[in-house]
Amino acid sequence: MTEEQAKELLQKYLNQQASPEEQKKVEEWYATLDLKNVVSADQKAVIGEQMFVRLNAATYEKPKASKVLKLQYFGKIAAAVLLVVTLGLTVWKINNPTIAIQNxxxxxxxxxxxxxxxxxxxxxxxxxxxxxxxxxxxxxxxxxxxxxxxxxxxxxxxxxxxxxxxxxxxxxxxxxxxxxxxxxxxxxxxxxxxxxxxxxxxxxxxxxxxxxxxxxxxxxxxxxxxxxxxxxxVKALAFVEFAFDGTTLDQVISKLQYAYSIKIVLNDSTLAKLKTTASFSSKQSPEEILDIICSLHHLRFNGSKNHKTFNIYR
Missing domain, CATH: 2.60.120.1440 (Jelly Rolls)
Structure with missing residues (x-):
């Protein structure tokens, strides 16, 4: 690949017009960099402009080394432009599973x-x-x-x-x-x-x-x-409140299922839209909460022996 072709490929990537294979090539250039600092969003435009000046200089300067070495140098410049203009913090965060310090x-x-x-x-x-x-x-x-x-x-x-x-x-x-x-x-x-x-x-x-x-x-x-x-x-010493204000029964069930790691089945799908207004605490058992909810809507429920699955019906 010539320098001009490499420059065109980078521009295609920046314009989001590169094919998957071309994207992979540019990202391989990026991977050659040893990142030690992360730039802020406010600095990206200025640094990116400076890098494009360097890019143009690298493209038109007379060769001082072999074609291979010069292309490697160009690849690093292209990767740096990619970092500050396009990928920014995103790729850095993927390769470094920590929280970005910005904001x-x-x-x-x-x-x-x-x-x-x-x-x-x-x-x-x-x-x-x-x-x-x-x-x-x-x-x-x-x-x-x-x-x-x-x-x-x-x-x-x-x-x-x-x-x-x-x-x-x-x-x-x-x-x-x-x-x-x-x-x-x-x-x-x-x-x-x-x-x-x-x-x-x-x-x-x-x-x-x-x-x-x-x-x-x-x-x-x-x-x-x-x-x-x-x-x-260990029985929890802290508790959280579940407050429902005109919440549909299917939404109430979704919350309870996640909170208690249980499964609740409505035997009649028309029950899903019933509205519930009530407050509960995690110190209450699922059976206690379901008993109150069913009483509000004149429904009944039963549970499995392991207390992990419940059925609500008329």
């Missing part, structure tokens, strides 16, 4: 302070004393990521099927959920790390492996020195 908010609590934080998706975090949390002002379109850098925090996460929520911790452990409530205890000075689930389901992992999947009233304790994780059943 981050950091909250630190005092030694006796508790602080409630509401995130951009409606999720809430209750920070305990001497805790440190970093989070973006606005979450990305396809993921939600925050970092608990020290201390204890209780998370009540809004359920969004297409946008998983990840908590990165100072212990090098990640907690991934779709929407649930749980407590995390993570201190740099302690060898113990702990996650306790109040509602829903979470997956806990470190860089090497999955440490366990937890459901309601389960707690995972991880010994960082021994690299050992243990899961035990």
């Amino acid at each position: 981050q908010v950091t909250v630190i609590t005092g030694s006796t302070e508790h602080k409630r934080i509401t995130l951009s998706d409606g999720s809430t975090v209750m920070l305990g004393p001497s805790a440190k949390l970093s989070y973006p002002k606005v979450f990305a379109a396809n993921s939600r990521q925050i970092a608990l850098k020290e201390g204890e925090a209780f998370f009540d996460i809004a359920h969004q099927e297409n946008r998983p929520f990840t908590v990165h911790t100072v212990s090098g452990i990640d907690i991934k959920v779709l929407g649930t409530s749980f407590k995390v205890k993570s201190y740099q000075a302690s060898k113990q790390f702990e996650v306790a689930v109040v509602t829903g389901k979470v997956a806990v992992s470190n860089k090497e492996r999955n440490l366990g999947t937890l459901v309601k009233d389960e707690t995972l304790t991880y010994d960082k020195n021994a690299d050992h994780a243990a899961i035990r059943k």
Whole structure:
């Protein structure tokens, strides 16, 4: 490939007109760079303009080395232009599974302070004393990521099927959920790390492996020195509220199924549109909540022996 062909290929990529094979080629150029810094969005246009000047200079200067070496140099320039103009932080975040520092908010609590934080998706975090949390002002379109850098925090996460929520911790452990409530205890000075689930389901992992999947009233304790994780059943000390205000029965069921890791079946599809206005707490059992809901709509229900599947009928 000549230098002119390489330049044309880069321009096609920037204009989003490149074929999959051409895109792969440009991204291979990008991979040759050893990235050590991330530029801000405000700097991209200026740096990109400067890089295009360098690109033109590299294209028209007299050859000082072999054709192969010069093409490699051009490839690095093209990759740099690609980084600051097109890919920006996106490719960097894919190759580095940490939270981008841009637009981050950091909250630190005092030694006796508790602080409630509401995130951009409606999720809430209750920070305990001497805790440190970093989070973006606005979450990305396809993921939600925050970092608990020290201390204890209780998370009540809004359920969004297409946008998983990840908590990165100072212990090098990640907690991934779709929407649930749980407590995390993570201190740099302690060898113990702990996650306790109040509602829903979470997956806990470190860089090497999955440490366990937890459901309601389960707690995972991880010994960082021994690299050992243990899961035990513990009745939650914290509770969350379920408030429904004219909510359809199928939406109520969806919330309960996720919160309790159960399955609820409506034997008559016409029941799905019934409206429910009521408040419940996670300290109540699924049977207790279903009994109240069915009473409101003059319905009945039954459950399986393992209390994991329920049927609602007239």
